[in-house]
Ligand SMILES: Nc1ncnc2c1ncn2[C@@H]1O[C@H](COP(=O)(O)OP(=O)(O)O)[C@@H](O)[C@H]1O
């Protein structure tokens with residue numbers, strides 16, 4: 001059973017969250033072993049500048065990947081301290097990642113099915129930074145995390161604005177980084193700044209080993225998007241010696257704001273709109289690039305651990 005009909009009135013109570021998860025986890029999603037050749041891919045959605053459309057992009061991408069492309073997907077609200085994906089979904093998920101990180105609850109108590117093949121891990125406002133987490137309080141994390149790793153193909157982490165260590169950390173803990181920018185010079189500058197910060201903190205080589213993609217959002221025309229993409233690629237190549245790959249643009253569409261106000265994702269509200277079509281193109285490119293690349297990344301890093309395990313090991317500093 002899927003929690004939430006994207007109604008703003010939905011209130012996820014503690015027992016409902018736990019109960020829904022139990023049935024959905026056990027019955028709806030088959031174990032990975034039942035699929036062939038599946039590998040989990042982790043994607044961090046980042047930007048530098050706030051308000052460029054990361055959360056809307058991450059949410060709608062997760063729904064498309066799950067519902068249209070049949071890829072079991074988990075959407076993680078990794079905007080530590082300022083989580084708001086639950087608002088975009090019209091949920092009041094009062095149990096969230098902060099309770100897991102504080103050791104009060106388990107992942108299974110807070111993760112919610114929001115569609116047939118899409119799971120949502122609400123972020124928390126109870127903690128402001130990852131380094132406030134007391135890892136000794138979560139001794140069972142590894143077993144629990146393995147359970148989720150068996151069941152999802154893709155995990156998408158929607159991160160916060162800025163270049164805090166938390167944002168950079170989620171980017172580096174993932175296989176794929178998707179940078180979202182708009183054509184505005186300020187957004188492009190901050191996208192570039194984020195890439196530079198990743199290099200300063202983790203080294204250029206580590207970044208080169210990631211799949212580095214970017215999307216231009218809120219473009220008024222294809223030409224405007226191309227010009228912005230060209231600019232970002234050129235400055236990144238010239239000053240950082242890296243080449244993020246442009247995977248498409250999303251047009252400026254006032255209906256995104258309407259969808260936010262209605263607390264109903266645009267892929268549900270206007271599934272045939274040009275912006276959703278553009279998202280499908282981008283989703284296809286993400287999946288297309290993953291078929292070959294991901295196995296290479298796995299081989300390179302010997303990533304036999306599941307994505308949640310890797311993520312949480314990194315979080316814990318193991
Ligand atoms: N393609 C778009 N066209 C028009 N408005 C958009 C588009 N994408 C996002 N927005 C608007 O931009 C605002 C910020 O979006 P959000 O996803 O919350 O950004 P972020 O997560 O980067 O802070 C929202 O009010 C949303 O309605």
Ligand SMILES: [Mg+2]
Nearest residue numbers: 054055079159
């Ligand atoms: Mg956001």
